[in-house]
Amino acid sequence: MKFCSECGEKVHLGVPQGDNRPRYICASCETIHYQNPKMVVGCLVEHENKVLLCKRAIEPRYGLWTLPAGFMENEETTMQAAARETLEEAGADVEITQLFTMFSLPHIDQVYMLYRAKFKEVVFSAGSESLEVGLFSESEIPWDKIAFPVITESLKRFFADKKSGQFQIHNGAMFKQLENQQVSFHVTVLDEH
Amino acid sequence: MKFCSECGEKVHLGVPQGDNRPRYICASCETIHYQNPKMVVGCLVEHENKVLLCKRAIEPRYGLWTLPAGFMENEETTMQAAARETLEEAGADVEITQLFTMFSLPHIDQVYMLYRAKFKEVVFSAGSESLEVGLFSESEIPWDKIAFPVITESLKRFFADKKSGQFQIHNGAMFKQLENQQVSFHVTVLDEH
Numbered sequence: 001m002k003f004c005s006e007c008g009e010k011v012h013l014g015v016p017q018g019d020n021r022p023r024y025i026c027a028s029c030e031t032i033h034y035q036n037p038k039m040v041v042g043c044l045v046e047h048e049n050k051v052l053l054c055k056r057a058i059e060p061r062y063g064l065w066t067l068p069a070g071f072m073e074n075e076e077t078t079m080q081a082a083a084r085e086t087l088e089e090a091g092a093d094v095e096i097t098q099l100f101t102m103f104s105l106p107h108i109d110q111v112y113m114l115y116r117a118k119f120k121e122v123v124f125s126a127g128s129e130s131l132e133v134g135l136f137s138e139s140e141i142p143w144d145k146i147a148f149p150v151i152t153e154s155l156k157r158f159f160a161d162k163k164s165g166q167f168q169i170h171n172g173a174m175f176k177q178l179e180n181q182q183v184s185f186h187v188t189v190l191d192e193h
Numbered sequence: 194m195k196f197c198s199e200c201g202e203k204v205h206l207g208v209p210q211g212d213n214r215p216r217y218i219c220a221s222c223e224t225i226h227y228q229n230p231k232m233v234v235g236c237l238v239e240h241e242n243k244v245l246l247c248k249r250a251i252e253p254r255y256g257l258w259t260l261p262a263g264f265m266e267n268e269e270t271t272m273q274a275a276a277r278e279t280l281e282e283a284g285a286d287v288e289i290t291q292l293f294t295m296f297s298l299p300h301i302d303q304v305y306m307l308y309r310a311k312f313k314e315v316v317f318s319a320g321s322e323s324l325e326v327g328l329f330s331e332s333e334i335p336w337d338k339i340a341f342p343v344i345t346e347s348l349k350r351f352f353a354d355k356k357s358g359q360f361q362i363h364n365g366a367m368f369k370q371l372e373n374q375q376v377s378f379h380v381t382v383l384d385e386h
Binding site for chain 2: 001003004005006008009010011018021033034035036037038039071072073074075076078079080096097098099102104106107109111128169172173190191
């Protein structure tokens with residue numbers, strides 16, 4: 001952010017009175033521009049022991065596999081956002097059944113939320129942001145070609161819960177770590193519910 | 194939004210190619226400015242059948258009671274945000290134990306998330322955004338002086354779960370309704386977990 005979106009003058013970084021964090025401030029019209037994390041919301045659609053994955057047709061991670069998910073929009077609910085993204089990216093009309101994972105990703109200022117869902121009809125097709133869409137069992141999933149660590153983490157927890165016979169709500173955070181030029185993630189979760 | 198925060202030129206509303214919603218677009222530098230919901234995160238701190246409430250020292254709803262909660266910041270997790278807000282507004286150092294409610298509020302583009310928490314030490318005091326902070330049993334709560342409908346809804350569910358002996362995670366939405374100039378909220382929740 002370089003200019004004030006209200007008056008067009010240059011902004012500067014400063015800590016407003018009564019605040020404790022630097023914000024972009026407009027000296028001309030005195031607007032304080034807050035920046036907050038975004039929610040990415042999607043679905044884990046289950047059908048006959050398989051889950052619906054999309055092969056990305058867009059950057060980042062073009063050509064890798066993910067669950068249908070995207071940025072929540074204004075004027076919608078998390079459940080509506082999850083169903084909309086699943087329709088847009090995977091051509092699937094689904095019923096949301098339960099919150100499954102919610103991971104904070106503080107290194108990219110996102111909260112990633114996935115719902116369990118089932119098909120209203122078993123119909124799916126690649127949307128404009130997908131090259132290909134398909135149903136995969138645990139052993140069929142291309143585990144080395146998953147687009148994002150939070151998707152791998154969520155899929156692993158899904159199949160583990162499925163084996164245990166009890167689906168939980170997994171709420172936690174994934175912290176990016178860099179050690180010997182290797183990126184890894186430290187995962188913390190609250191006591192499972 | 195009237196001006197581009199990247200180049201300072203005027204923006205216009207338009208639907209970008211491949212998109213289906215109007216966005217603020219800069220014709221000069223071609224930046225698309227997305228606007229997304231914000232997360233408000235806080236704590237329901239329990240101690241001996243009482244919960245910790247704050248009397249607001251700021252607008253909106255100055256003088257009314259609420260749970261300690263506020264906008265999640267970049268570079269933090271939802272759990273860190275909930276604990277930070279509780280420390281800032283109620284002077285209480287808490288341990289987060291469990292996600293309790295998550296309600297989408299589409300009429301104000303917010304997702305409101307409350308965690309159950311307990312004191313590390315039973316110490317609390319009014320922060321700069323609170324006039325007063327106190328512990329209230331169900332019958333002591335000033336039910337007609339609660340600042341926000343989502344707080345009333347969460348407190349009711351808290352005491353109901355407490356009576357049932359089983360705390361659930363309540364995930365849903367509250368839709369604002371206007372009928373005969375009376376505002377009310379239609380509440381939907383996913384099957385309780």
